[in-house]
Amino acid sequence: MTMAPPTGTPGTPGTTARGVAGGLGESARRPDGGPKVRGEFAFAGDLWADGMLWGATLRSPHAAARIRSIDVGPALAIAGVATVVTAADVPGSANYGLEERDQPVFAADVVRYAGEPIAAVAADHPETARRALAAIVVDYELLPPVTDPELALTGEPLHPDGNVFRHLTIRHGDPTARGPVVVEGTYEIGMQDQAFMGPEAGLAVPAEDGGVDLVVSTQWLHNDRDQVAECLGLRPDQVRLTLGGVGGAFGAREDVSLHVHICLLALRTGRPVKVVYSREESFLGHVHRHPARIWMRHTAEPDGTIVSFEARIVLDGGAYRSSSYHVVANASCFAAGPYRVPNAHVEGLGVRTNNPPCGAMRGFGAVQVCFAHEGQMDKLAAACGIDPVELRLHNALDHGDHLLTGQRIDGTLPVARVIRETMALPLPEPAADELLSRPGAAGRTTDAPHVRRGIGFAVGFKNLMYAEGYMDGSEAACVLVDGLATVQCAAAEVGQGFVTLAQQIARTVLGVERVLVAPAETASMGSAGSTSASRQTWMSGGAVEQACLAVRDQLLAHVASTLGCAAADLEIVGGAIRSVPGAALDVDIAVEDAAPGVPFEARRVFHHRVTLPLDADGQGDAHVSMACAAHRAVVDVDPELGLVRVVQLATAQDVGRALNPLSVLGQIEGGCAQGVGLATMEELVLEAGKVRNASFTDYLIPTALDMPEVVTTLVEEPEPGAPFGAKGVGEPPVISSTPAIVAAVRAATGVDLTRVPIRPQDVALADRPR
Amino acid sequence: MTDTTYSLNVNGADRPVAGAWLGESLLHVLRERLALPGAKAGCEQGECGSCSVLVDGVLTCACLVLAASAVGASIITVEGIGPAERGEMTIVQEAFNDAGAVQCGFCTPGLIMAVHDLLDRHPDPSALDVREAISGNLCRCTGYGRVLAAVEVAIERSAR
Numbered sequence A: 001m002t003m004a005p006p007t008g009t010p011g012t013p014g015t016t017a018r019g020v021a022g023g024l025g026e027s028a029r030r031p032d033g034g035p036k037v038r039g040e041f042a043f044a045g046d047l048w049a050d051g052m053l054w055g056a057t058l059r060s061p062h063a064a065a066r067i068r069s070i071d072v073g074p075a076l077a078i079a080g081v082a083t084v085v086t087a088a089d090v091p092g093s094a095n096y097g098l099e100e101r102d103q104p105v106f107a108a109d110v111v112r113y114a115g116e117p118i119a120a121v122a123a124d125h126p127e128t129a130r131r132a133l134a135a136i137v138v139d140y141e142l143l144p145p146v147t148d149p150e151l152a153l154t155g156e157p158l159h160p161d162g163n164v165f166r167h168l169t170i171r172h173g174d175p176t177a178r179g180p181v182v183v184e185g186t187y188e189i190g191m192q193d194q195a196f197m198g199p200e201a202g203l204a205v206p207a208e209d210g211g212v213d214l215v216v217s218t219q220w221l222h223n224d225r226d227q228v229a230e231c232l233g234l235r236p237d238q239v240r241l242t243l244g245g246v247g248g249a250f251g252a253r254e255d256v257s258l259h260v261h262i263c264l265l266a267l268r269t270g271r272p273v274k275v276v277y278s279r280e281e282s283f284l285g286h287v288h289r290h291p292a293r294i295w296m297r298h299t300a301e302p303d304g305t306i307v308s309f310e311a312r313i314v315l316d317g318g319a320y321r322s323s324s325y326h327v328v329a330n331a332s333c334f335a336a337g338p339y340r341v342p343n344a345h346v347e348g349l350g351v352r353t354n355n356p357p358c359g360a361m362r363g364f365g366a367v368q369v370c371f372a373h374e375g376q377m378d379k380l381a382a383a384c385g386i387d388p389v390e391l392r393l394h395n396a397l398d399h400g401d402h403l404l405t406g407q408r409i410d411g412t413l414p415v416a417r418v419i420r421e422t423m424a425l426p427l428p429e430p431a432a433d434e435l436l437s438r439p440g441a442a443g444r445t446t447d448a449p450h451v452r453r454g455i456g457f458a459v460g461f462k463n464l465m466y467a468e469g470y471m472d473g474s475e476a477a478c479v480l481v482d483g484l485a486t487v488q489c490a491a492a493e494v495g496q497g498f499v500t501l502a503q504q505i506a507r508t509v510l511g512v513e514r515v516l517v518a519p520a521e522t523a524s525m526g527s528a529g530s531t532s533a534s535r536q537t538w539m540s541g542g543a544v545e546q547a548c549l550a551v552r553d554q555l556l557a558h559v560a561s562t563l564g565c566a567a568a569d570l571e572i573v574g575g576a577i578r579s580v581p582g583a584a585l586d587v588d589i590a591v592e593d594a595a596p597g598v599p600f601e602a603r604r605v606f607h608h609r610v611t612l613p614l615d616a617d618g619q620g621d622a623h624v625s626m627a628c629a630a631h632r633a634v635v636d637v638d639p640e641l642g643l644v645r646v647v648q649l650a651t652a653q654d655v656g657r658a659l660n661p662l663s664v665l666g667q668i669e670g671g672c673a674q675g676v677g678l679a680t681m682e683e684l685v686l687e688a689g690k691v692r693n694a695s696f697t698d699y700l701i702p703t704a705l706d707m708p709e710v711v712t713t714l715v716e717e718p719e720p721g722a723p724f725g726a727k728g729v730g731e732p733p734v735i736s737s738t739p740a741i742v743a744a745v746r747a748a749t750g751v752d753l754t755r756v757p758i759r760p761q762d763v764a765l766a767d768r769p770r
Numbered sequence B: 001m002t003d004t005t006y007s008l009n010v011n012g013a014d015r016p017v018a019g020a021w022l023g024e025s026l027l028h029v030l031r032e033r034l035a036l037p038g039a040k041a042g043c044e045q046g047e048c049g050s051c052s053v054l055v056d057g058v059l060t061c062a063c064l065v066l067a068a069s070a071v072g073a074s075i076i077t078v079e080g081i082g083p084a085e086r087g088e089m090t091i092v093q094e095a096f097n098d099a100g101a102v103q104c105g106f107c108t109p110g111l112i113m114a115v116h117d118l119l120d121r122h123p124d125p126s127a128l129d130v131r132e133a134i135s136g137n138l139c140r141c142t143g144y145g146r147v148l149a150a151v152e153v154a155i156e157r158s159a160r
Helices: A033-037 A126-135 A149-154 A221-232 A259-269 A279-285 A324-333 A366-384 A388-395 A415-423 A498-510 A536-563 A661-680 A737-749 A760-764 B026-033 B091-099 B108-121 B127-133 B145-159
Strands: A053-059 A065-071 A081-086 A117-123 A137-142 A164-172 A181-189 A201-206 A212-216 A239-243 A273-276 A292-300 A306-318 A343-352 A452-464 A474-481 A484-489 A514-517 A570-573 A576-579 A588-590 A600-606 A625-638 A643-654 A709-715 B003-010 B013-021 B052-055 B058-061 B074-076
Touching: A033 B091, A033 B108, A053 A126, A053 A259, A053 A279, A065 A117, A081 A126, A081 A259, A117 A126, A117 A259, A149 A306, A149 A343, A164 A324, A181 A366, A201 A259, A212 A221, A212 A259, A221 A239, A221 A259, A259 A273, A292 A366, A306 A324, A306 A366, A324 A343, A324 A366, A324 A452, A366 A388, A366 A452, A366 A737, A388 A415, A388 A452, A415 A452, A415 A625, A415 A643, A415 A709, A452 A737, A474 A498, A474 A536, A484 A498, A484 A536, A498 A514, A498 A536, A536 A570, A536 A576, A536 A600, A625 A661, A625 A737, A643 A661, A643 A737, A661 A709, A661 A737, A661 B145, B003 B026, B013 B026, B026 B052, B052 B108, B058 B108, B091 B108, B091 B145, B108 B127, B108 B145, B127 B145
Parallel strands: A053 A273, A212 A239, A306 A343, A484 A514, A643 A709, B003 B074
Antiparallel strands: A053 A117, A065 A137, A081 A117, A164 A343, A181 A292, A201 A212, A201 A273, A292 A306, A452 A625, A474 A484, A474 A600, A570 A576, A576 A588, A625 A643, B003 B013, B052 B058, B052 B074
16 A cells, blocks of 8 residues: 655745645645535535425437337326426427537437437436336337447438548658558457446526526536527526536536436426436436547557558447547547657547447547557567567657647657656565455455466557637636635536635635635636546636736735835735835735725636647647656456456656645546556446446446555646646546556466457457467 | 335434335435435445445445334434534544545545444554455545545554
8 A cells, every 4th residue: 555655846936935825736635625524515416405306317228219109198197296308398409419419308209329318207206206207108119229330430320410420530741651660450448437426416496587597516517508508498697507516527527418307397397306317327328438449550660760650540429429529539639649650640530329429538539549559559669679668768759749730749748757757666565465466356266376467568648628729718706805715616626626726726826825615606607618628727727826816916006005115016925915025115914914804806717828720631739738647557467267456557647737746646546547447347338239237236447456556756847838837637647557557468468458448258268378 | 105204313313204205215314304415325236335324333335225124223324423513523534634535525425434434343454454444435536545545544543
């Protein structure tokens, strides 16, 4: 359980010297930590209202069907059932969708995936609601589901919008250039689920203005609001969203789930309605990580210098678009990994099938391609007779180099440094052989003499924030009265710690320790954008900084006017307003006493620099910034049983600057766990488009016994243009952890594993060298 | 659905439950009838541990117990594990808060109960004992690193 403390130099110079506790660079406590450990924090599913009804959703058991008829009569006849709604009852737009409105609120005539909503009920008790669902009679005409994206590419359209969400081609450099060393491979990634712990939940309350108040667990309040309003036929201001406590997200709450259903039920019944998904429904009710099939071919000089790169990436987007269009872009733009590649041809495809819809999950396209390009780099190292780590160092991208898209890396991207610092971390100490720490742990039958150890390495990168010309922004407000600051922003706190960061920023800028973070809601705040793409520290952190700076300037101007000096003569140091060195006056007033009873208020919108769309050759300055990380994995494997235990992960991550080192460590360790899961156990298993393991009994995520020790180094090279120099840290840990583990299993067994998660049969039944 | 009326002893107090469906789990009754939402419904299959409570001193998934079958038992929830004063915390709760063991916090009440249960029985557990004791509590945010660190802090502070 030894954990290397984060290294590097946490802290913004001058921050802690200013003497305000809990500022930037410190591992400040979470403001919601106390309520969460005491069980007092209100998650969306913990809410309750007088006269509340329970909502529930009927979902199609079939992946492809035509609906001949729906009879809700038997459900309505059940005592305690208040209403039943179907597609016919949706007053506004029939469709919703994160980027394009292609997904029906309820299936009306066609079912495109197993789990698609058909109807919703509101009843006096959750059991009544379940019985009502069972009583609804739906007459389906079954159709053969199209579950293979290659077949969907050439088959009949499954939707009026067609079967291709995006076909992106990147042409870079000389299309004919080839090196003498050639390595090629095809890689598969299974469907991973975000599997956050708190299932989807919300409480909708009908309002007197004909609108609705919705408290819901989400990642992006304003986008939800707009979709809900469109479907309900209401103005956006008539739909008021407030963030309910969110039990994790990881991309799965970026799309609307129960939102329209619950509001419709509340408006129809005139009563508050609560919906809480079961775990099974949660697995069916949100998007997943795209399963992928990826072909890659690299050519290189004999010394390992990459000459050319070709790839074809097919992502199964399932039945509806969600964010598939942009997942294709990320997978394609970062397909070659963080390496200098002068000549490339990449084809990225996102395809509609009758599988469950796929969309955002932590890593967003970069995870799938990293598994492939890191497999390729190991192959290339072997073909060239070069150490795999040396090969990566030899080709590592750096500041000033270019991406496959032609974009010059004008910020920091210390790829070689994260590789070297990862390799410098200590290997695990020899440990006593205990049953629980063997592959398969207790209850399995691994014998110690059969266990083989392997070490693997991988590095990955991805962009931070939205791309391709998206005009992104975040709004924040700050109020300061008598030394008490209140910060408000609609950024969704989903567990990552934005609320802590907002306090830290206000403390450092304003020199006050007492900072309240007001609830995230749509009625009084503009959009903060989505809590995704590792973007909130930069975007909403930037907005909070600007609002606080404006308040600071007002405060200093006020004090200067009362003292008859210039505002430029004053600064905030520690908790005090002081005169700058050399000023005529000698001022030293506590911030909280500086302007009794006078409120200072500011509201600011933050934008990052402009990006551009990709052109017809996939070229363009489409990305704001990039971050990288490397992982070294040590595994124990029983090759005969195909059981894998990850013993240690070592990682160095490019974080720009650690604004809260303990939170950064938590993001890294949590991301590593999701990488361990994808490598060794996590996959939604589909049969004819139907999810067969929608439970924590059958969809396994790592437990405390599955997780290895994680040793971490933070690489701090401040990013120009980023508020405080900080990069988003949530996604890199989940990108290269998976391929590092698979490389280690390959090293331990000699099996050429090309698919994740690794299943026991992939190892135990494989042809391998004796 | 036939309604029934009974009484549960929760956190040291007798709490009447009136007009309840007999099929309700202890978790449902705690959360929806007794205003004790600290135990969370993460899977309702006994896999995730988010709903962990103590029933007659035994760490139990409240989702797997019918509420009516817990009549006569002493039930302790996360709301009753700590000091009654608002804002006060147990050593374990404080250690979780200090060591960065909390992110989204959904699994936290269950983990707090599991760690209390472990340390009550076994004040100086090995690292592997700790991992085993919390292996029935799924956490998706932390990767368990800071949770394990918090347990070490709690053990150290308890020994003082």
